[in-house]
Amino acid sequence: MKIDPRTVGAQVRMRTPSLTPLEARVVDTMTGRADLDLTTSLREVAEEAGVSDAMIVKIAKKLGFNGYRDFREALVEYRQSDVASLHAEISPEDSAADIVRKVFNTAVQALEETMSILDMEAFERAAALLHRARNRDFYGLGGSAQIARDVAHKFLRIGLRANVQDDAHMMLMSASLLGPEDVVVAFSHSGATSAVLEATRLARANGARTIALTNYSNAPLAEIADVTLCSTAQGSPLLGENAAARIAQLNIMDAIFVAVAQRDFPTAEARLAKTMRSIGGKRDK
Template structure:
């Protein structure tokens, strides 16, 4: 569970998920820490501010934005994360790696993605989402590109549990469906960047129609989160050239798997009955 003060989360993961919402000065702090992580644990707040060329207040504001009480608490978290950082360096795929070494490294990277996602996932957000979904007349999943495929997976899973569920990955269809929802409906927007315009626009329309909005994203403060009643964070770094990276997909599916299981257990009898019916419906489709 993500602690309110962030102490249980990897600070480097928190930096990544909050980076887009930072000021330019705060981003300079973030960039320096990402580049000189090992050096930071030996620097005072004054030393760090001078090396970066910002004021001490900027460093302190940066720490508080990540939910640390101050620089010392942040620095302690950095020190604790260095072991993880060393492990990450060892898992970087390099030219010349054999297939078995590459496979091992990718497995370790994906395992880290799952662990990081668990660190920043707030259990109370899962509970709020679960409660809203179980009471909803209908559930809608919106996503574009790779996130649209995740939305399809989610639709399939919730359909098997007996929900009135829909997914959309077309910008026009998303907008039209969003215009028809009401306060009895739940809309879940999936966007790794949190900045996919078509998804954000549809989420905004849904919110204007008083739907309960949940977003699954890698960035805690991004355009999509402005309209969300609940934010479910998934941890995975993705550059503009890596759109649809498998690690991002794994993180999204991991969060959805946790949410889906929570919903399934909350309405255990109904879910089991629906899963049984849908399984029996396709028995003659298999050898």
């Protein structure tokens, strides 16, 4: 089956952290070639990177491709796609309009690529687990905690309570009390945040089901979770990749919220009306 060109950039970014520094440098060399096309030879790339032909083939396979030719073709097609053209670096000379366009396009790219790689089976499993859970504990630090708070707020609107823990000690205490009927959603862009990892391991050891939301499919957090949902975003020296990735993760969780509500729509609708009435008088006229 032919690969969707929109997934290529995400596939490379998600697997690059598993490469050695040398291998990552070789990938940067290849992806940084503006003249890369279907005629670019293996020898040419290897000489430019200062490695053997075999090393290039090995790296291509570690990134999920059949070999150099498969990687080269996929990369060329990706560069020709509308999604790849969305990203542009911000420069000191940019006008306000340029900045807005580039920032918005980076977010659009993150959404398009995340949607293209989203594992629908994992998505459905996550929705099912959250719907039937007794307790829903959300773990995250910094920006990840903000995503957790956003989705916890949405769940409360339809009568599903969720606990947000953004402190290492609170996460561990929470995890120590969970059991087989409970679910943890662990938010970590890198998938390697030690406090989140430790608490998620403890929750799973106590029988709780675990869902990871991360930017890297082979991150430590993804390896210990029952279900993994991946976002993806292209890095930028000024914005970083976290900003765009947060937008993608918020959208994943918005979709999860809708999927959970849909499982008992009449009840969700009734509870939504009830919670909205409770704050109706508090809104500014």
